[in-house]
Amino acid sequence: xxxxxxASVAGVFKRAMTAYEAGQFAEAERLCVVLLASEPEDxxxxxxxxxxxxxxxxxxxxxxxYDRMLAIRPDYAEGHNNRAVVLADxxxxxxxxxxYDKALAIRPDYAExxxNRGIVLxxxxxxxxxxxxxxxxxxxxxxxAAALHNRGVALVALARFSEALTSFDRAxxxxxxxxxxxxxxxxxxxxxxxxxxxxxxYDKVLMVRPDLAEIHDSRGMVLVELRRFGEAIASFEKxxxxxxxxxxxxxxxxxxxxLTGDLARGLAKLEWCRKAQPAPGRNFARPQWDxxxxxxxxxxxxxxxxxxxxxxxxCRYVPQLAARxxxxxxxxxxxxxxxxxxxxxxxxxLAEEEPRPDFDLHCPLAxxxxxxxxxxxxxxxxxxxxxxxxxxxxxxxxxxxxRKRPRIGLAWAGNPRHEGDGRRSIGLSALLPLLDAxxxxxxxxxxxxxxxxxxxETRDDIFDPxxxxxxxxxxxxxxxxxxxxxxxxxxxxxxxxxxxxxTCILLSYTPDWRWLLGRNTTSxxxxxxxxxxxxxxxxxxxxxxxxxxxxxxxxxxxxxxxPARKPS
Numbered sequence: 323x324x325x326x327x328x329a330s331v332a333g334v335f336k337r338a339m340t341a342y343e344a345g346q347f348a349e350a351e352r353l354c355v356v357l358l359a360s361e362p363e364d365x366x367x368x369x370x371x372x373x374x375x376x377x378x379x380x381x382x383x384x385x386x387x388y389d390r391m392l393a394i395r396p397d398y399a400e401g402h403n404n405r406a407v408v409l410a411d412x413x414x415x416x417x418x419x420x421x422y423d424k425a426l427a428i429r430p431d432y433a434e435x436x437x438n439r440g441i442v443l444x445x446x447x448x449x450x451x452x453x454x455x456x457x458x459x460x461x462x463x464x465x466x467a468a469a470l471h472n473r474g475v476a477l478v479a480l481a482r483f484s485e486a487l488t489s490f491d492r493a494x495x496x497x498x499x500x501x502x503x504x505x506x507x508x509x510x511x512x513x514x515x516x517x518x519x520x521x522x523x524y525d526k527v528l529m530v531r532p533d534l535a536e537i538h539d540s541r542g543m544v545l546v547e548l549r550r551f552g553e554a555i556a557s558f559e560k561x562x563x564x565x566x567x568x569x570x571x572x573x574x575x576x577x578x579x580x581l582t583g584d585l586a587r588g589l590a591k592l593e594w595c596r597k598a599q600p601a602p603g604r605n606f607a608r609p610q611w612d613x614x615x616x617x618x619x620x621x622x623x624x625x626x627x628x629x630x631x632x633x634x635x636x637c638r639y640v641p642q643l644a645a646r647x648x649x650x651x652x653x654x655x656x657x658x659x660x661x662x663x664x665x666x667x668x669x670x671x672l673a674e675e676e677p678r679p680d681f682d683l684h685c686p687l688a689x690x691x692x693x694x695x696x697x698x699x700x701x702x703x704x705x706x707x708x709x710x711x712x713x714x715x716x717x718x719x720x721x722x723x724x725r726k727r728p729r730i731g732l733a734w735a736g737n738p739r740h741e742g743d744g745r746r747s748i749g750l751s752a753l754l755p756l757l758d759a760x761x762x763x764x765x766x767x768x769x770x771x772x773x774x775x776x777x778x779e780t781r782d783d784i785f786d787p788x789x790x791x792x793x794x795x796x797x798x799x800x801x802x803x804x805x806x807x808x809x810x811x812x813x814x815x816x817x818x819x820x821x822x823x824x825t826c827i828l829l830s831y832t833p834d835w836r837w838l839l840g841r842n843t844t845s846x847x848x849x850x851x852x853x854x855x856x857x858x859x860x861x862x863x864x865x866x867x868x869x870x871x872x873x874x875x876x877x878x879x880x881x882x883x884x885p886a887r888k889p890s
Contacts, residue, residue: 335366347374365394369401376408384408399429403438410442418442433462437469444472449479467496471503474510481744483513501530505537512540513744515858517547535565539574546578547832547858549839554578569599580835588835589692596686601627604686611683613693618647621669623684625653629737630794630813632688633658634820635836635846638702639690641667651681660795661817664709701845706822714799721787722764728805728876730759732784733766736812745830745859746811750774752861756808757783759872764804766797766814805876808868811837819847824875826868831855851875 338353354371357364372387388405392398406421422439425432440455456473459466470493477486490507494500504527511520524541531537542557558575561568572595580588597610604625611622622643626633633654644650644667653672654662662671672678685693691701722729735747749771757763765778765786778784791797794817801807801818807825809815811834818825827850829837837844842852853864868875 335364335370338367338370342370342374347378350374351378363394365391368394372404376404376411381408381412385412397428399425399432399435401425402428403432403435406435406442407438410438410445413445415442415446431462433459433466433469436462437466437472440469440472440476444476444479449476452476453480465496467493467500467503470496471500471506474503474506478506478510478513481513483510486510487514499530501527504530505540508540508544512544512547515547515745517544517858520544521548533564535561535568535571538564539568539571542571542574542578546574546581549832551578551582567598569595572598577835581832581839583698583838585691585697589696593689593692596627596689601686606684608681608684610689611685611693613695615683616646617643617683619649620647620683621649621651621679621681623651623653623678623681624687624690625674625684626655626658626687629740630655630658631811631816633662634708634794634813634816636687636690637662637665638704638707638820639687639694640665641707642694642702643667643690644669651679653678657793660711660793661708661798664711665707698845703845703848705820705848708798708817708820710798710802710821711795714796715802718787718800718803721790722762722785722803726762728761729764729803730756730761730872730876731764731766731801731804731807731809731814731818732756733807733809733812733814735767735769735771736810738769738771742830742834746833747771748810748828748861748865750777752865753808755862755865756869756872757781759869761872761876764800766801766807766809806872815850816847819844819850822849825850826871826875827852828861828864828868829854831858831860 334353334357338350338357341353342350351371351374354367354374357367358371361367368387368391372384372391375384375387385405385408388401388408392401392405395401402421402425406418406425409418409421419439419442422435422442425435426439429435436455436459440452440459443452443455453473453476456469456476459469460473463469470489474486474489474493477483477489487507487510490503490510493503494507497503504523508520508523508527511523521541521544524537524544527534527537528541538557538561542554542561545551545554545557555575555578558571558578561571562575565571572591576588576591576595579591604627611617624640624643637652640650640652649669650667651670651672652662652665652668653674656673659671659673662668670679732753734750734753736743750767763784765784765788768788768791770778778786787800791800797814798817798821801821801823804823807814807818807823808828809818809825810828815825815827825847827837829852831854833854836846837852844850844852853868855861855864
């Protein structure tokens, strides 16, 4: 290439860079294309073209340009990093990881690549691995504010809230105006049950971003935890005004109203949410029954949605529909099918995905309280409305053995994916003070959390029948042979209540709406007794009260004996 040609190429590239820096992406791209027409192996033009295409939102073209660029210089670490950024933006996360790995193989001290790789791992739900990458980035650049921020995000995902708070505080020292870091810090404070501080933190975020509906929604949730319900509902309403499509703000608004006993408005709003965000596969050609149309000589399909506990709780309404002359088709999840055969009023019982016959109307089970105009004093409270099969009860009587002392079932955790599970689930270790009672304890908890399997292996005072449980009918039969169930707010508690069995339900300071506030009994399950936290996070006092009440709950004398070591 002549000196004149070289100068011409340099001039075109300089003009392209000037256009790019001025935000004139189309002109920068045009000049890169002109340059590459005569010099297709020009590395700098390829690199700038890839950047311009990415900044213009044309990810696929940018990816192709990065590939051409890396064919020219395969040892360019920044190119592999930038290519990975494009792949991550395209949700091609595994390929992005591979590209980051190439960048780091070339340049192990590349802090940005470690950080970016951690972000992809967060997107993949691998928070522990992401944390390791953020720590590597920070070992190289201790003042890396973005890495501190995202390290905090990973720690929140791992429920290591104190460490997360420290990380966010360090990030905010470096970037005091980082509204997102302040938001995430607020979430860490919520995880620590430091609600007053979390409220103040959310208020700081709103000073910077008053138009962000999600912040008003999160602020409302904190106010619910503080039991400032009027302010909470106002915050949810502000979120809805800013973003009417933000379904979670409507859900939280509904729950706050229901928790304070406003069933009419709460159930109506919850129904709006259900229709705005229907469960997958729940769009029916037939109309939904809203309680107004006559059911006489009509076939209605009742179906559940996601939660076993909701199906167990709201199937109680089926006999009312049958009494109105309806032919009721009940469709439930397969693990519930056999149990639901004991329910009165069902004409046809189906498991999900079985062929459905024709029907005139449909209704989600959880929509029945609204359709039937339920009020606090009209909740159908007759139990049992579900029953375990006799043959299964006899089988469990044989498995458990001769009754020598009261039998107590234990369930200590719900679905970890449920919103707020960290507050409603208690953990096995918190229930250990109960085990000195003169009773046979039976594990009803199927899924275990970290460390619990090892803990159970060291104990021979908890009978573990979980490998023999095949479905909810089996679980019902086992519960029917127990004298008492002690459970957090999960499907085991609802099942015991529906069977009419004595049940202690452990509730967080601000529980799910169906348990209301300030009551130790519930119309949903008359045989249940509610044990509520007196302060957020304090399960010790709740367990101590249950331990003190156990003699009365099981009909045993208050003197404790050695714990049972075998099923009996």
